[in-house]
Amino acid sequence: MPDLFDDLPDTPAQSGHRPLADLLRPRRLTDVVGQGRILSEDGPLGAMLAAGSLSSLILWGPPGVGKTTIARLLAAETDLAFVQISAIFTGVPDLRKVFEGARMRRANGQGTLLFVDEIHRFNKAQQDSFLPHMEDGTILLVGATTENPSFELNAALLSRAQVIVLERLTLADLERLAQRAEQELGRALPLDGPARESLLEMADGDGRALLNLIEQVGAWTLDCVLDRPALSARLMRRAAKYDKNGEEHYNLISALHKSVRGSDPDAALYWFARMLEGGEDPRYLARRITRMAVEDIALADPEAQRVCLDAWNTFERLGSPEGELALAGALVHLALAPKSNAVYAAYKAARASARQTGSEPPPLHIRNAPTRMMREMGYGADYAYDHDQEDAFSGQNYFPDGMKRPVFYTPPERGFERELKKRSEYFARLRIKRQGDG
Missing domain, CATH: 3.40.50.300 (P-loop containing nucleotide triphosphate hydrolases)
Known part of the structure; x- marks a missing residue:
């Protein structure tokens, strides 16, 4: 009402x-x-x-x-x-x-x-x-x-x-509130320095929560000053703000993903722990960690995806809380792995090209020819079987006829993709040579 x-x-x-x-x-x-x-x-x-x-x-x-x-x-x-x-x-x-x-x-x-x-x-x-x-x-x-x-x-x-x-209150803001509360109570809180800091941290940026905690502490009859362990024994730490279905969920998973992309294992572990402490499903985190491997690392470290899948499988076998350690290990591996989004960028570019070219058919020489009529129409004609060619490479065109050959995948000079870059350049030179010979 x-x-x-x-x-x-x-x-x-x-x-x-x-x-x-x-x-x-x-x-x-x-x-x-x-x-x-x-x-x-x-x-x-x-x-x-x-x-x-x-x-x-x-x-x-x-x-x-x-x-x-x-x-x-x-x-x-x-x-x-x-x-x-x-x-x-x-x-x-x-x-x-x-x-x-x-x-x-x-x-x-x-x-x-x-x-x-x-x-x-x-x-x-x-x-x-x-x-x-x-x-x-x-x-x-x-x-x-x-x-x-x-x-x-x-x-x-x-x-x-x-x-x-409006911003969450900082520790300095909460200290100002604590001092106002002490003036209202007419006495200082019976806490030493570390215990006072712990009290402010328990409020987790919430001024009303801090004043409620101070009211509890102020009601105690004590003949000594409490240290951090003694305070923790008397007060429960306030649960961290985390909504598994709301914006905070997406903020934290974004922070976790960007920490991995930024090659910061410590920050990645911090946000990973924050989400677990907030009650996030470890299976959701396992899926997102695996996504990081294929999106931000991919072929720069081909082992990364296997490490994530192995960690996910280990979690399913061990369960909580031991299984989370396997996910943490995969997370550190990803954070320290060489980074590349070359495959991700190539995939998006290929999808865009596919939408643009519509229903252009493959060239005749690489079409399947299971019937005589299709063979008579030229399906499969002049196909060069690469294993029979010099260097096991024919250099034939595999794009639709008349389509200008695009380049989607450009591997960087990082991790295993250094080798893939050499291979890509080798085949590009060989393709030009074969087409020139033809």
Whole structure:
């Protein structure tokens, strides 16, 4: 259900225990930690506010980086009524009530900033329902999402809103939050230096998660300072952000693939481990690692593909967790192998040429001739059997008649393809000689 009272001040009935994250909620945009790039005078939001022309927005970023807080403060800065709903709990009847309330405020001279949390969870029809109210000025929409808007939101909605990207908080940002929390608590956290660093790392860039952790630590009755092992024994590390079906999945597999292509085994192992820790299926990784072998290494190291298939087979026989070690070994092999995309490029060029030339038939001399009629038509005539020729090479044309001979495969001077380059050049010279002799 929408919270229709979010635009009202706190009442005495709401007083009582308040979580630390609520107590430390910024009261001005300048107090927001970690988002200076968008809030500065030269940033997109800072410039909008300075010009007095705030537009509808989509705030895209990971959890705990200030999306809700920024929306509240934007409403305060622009004297708009703040109404908050969540796409998870809001249906069409609720939306009608929200829009009707906004129309009544507008009739009374006040605008409405409608903050929609998890806006990507609305379906297309629900997203479309915002459009007329955005266009006529009934609402100024601020949507928040942790998912890539270009994948999850309608083009029509995106065309009427500016996407603002919020960054995950750095360790320095989290330290600033920790210091504010200590001021609010009136005491320092009972942690030594390494334990404090570990606490910040546990938050994984999420400010709200950090304040919740600090609230737990602050509630402990201790007569000593905790070190890293003691803290780890009391607190569980926060699970890393990873969505096996979302953008984060594709970001990490891209990072893994590019690390291998960039010949960095350490980075490759890091992203490999990140995906496994996030719950990725090792079989998916085995398939992608094998793809790297054929796409980025190929004939520069003909053993690479076999190494990947052997590692995949080893994983299937051993299972987890021992089987992942075989995949890690294949990954290191690929990262340190000579790189070549010559076969990949040649294949794409050949496909493009095949589409362009349509249904051009093979030349008569290399066509199959199983019947007498076909032989009488010249099928197979004058075919030169290469094994009977000098150097086992005839140099005949194998492309359609009249087609200019293309060159698709150009092996580089790397790895085993050095030898293939020599062979290619040898046969090219021999082909010219044979055609000249003919």
